[in-house]
């Protein structure tokens with residue numbers, strides 16, 4: 061397949077009810093398809109139109125879900141269309157081939173992390189020492205690769221995030237704030253490196269991408285063409301690159317628009 065579509069999932073193609081950002085009268089709201097159930101409750105959605113577009117995309121491109129989610133969090137998502145041959149989880153730390161992690165790829169990632177940035181233990185220790193229980197809800201480690209906090213956004217001081225980002229930067233780590241989560245991710249752990257590996261293996265000559273957060277910036281930079289929604293960290297900071305289109309749509313309708321753009325470009 062000569063066209064590769066590497067897309068972020070959360071708040072790019074799929075949306076929790078808190079992230080839908082529907083603004084039309086209820087009677088004119090699009091019909092939604094639930095694509096993720098967690099602890100027996102519906103969690104993530106796309107519009108039915110987006111679901112159809114994603115199915116159509118499978119005929120003209122290799123769709124590669126490209127997410128910061130752990131493998132376990134990814135595997136409970138039930139996307140329409142055929143199961144993807146490649147999927148990228150843990151922000152590039154795991155490359156799934158027909159649903160199974162590629163051990164060689166994972167070993168290469170671990171090698172880079174050991175060489176190029178501070179160890180996870182040091183970052184965890186810093187988070188534990190500086191996060192305030194007033195706003196901290198949970199502290200988690202994902203796949204033994206990176207850490208994230210679940211926070212109360214109302215109470216989270218903006219300065220704390222800025223200070224953390226500066227501290228992390230000096231140690232080769234990146235901080236990203238997405239909804240109720242603060243991520244601390246090693247800089248060498250990137251979606252783009254994993255996408256390049258998939259492009260190499262598939263012989264793709266065109267890579268399309270989409271994403272909404274700081275952790276998607278390298279993915280978009282590495283693509284031939286990319287799109288970002290009107291919401292999210294990248295929109296909030298006005299982030300752009302020459303081959304990237306900033307879409308006006310926000311919320312679940314941005315997901316639909318992104319799939320429309322993927323399909324048009326792949327068919328070109």
Ligand SMILES: [Mg+2]
Pocket residue numbers: 068069070071072271272273
């Ligand atoms: Mg996202």
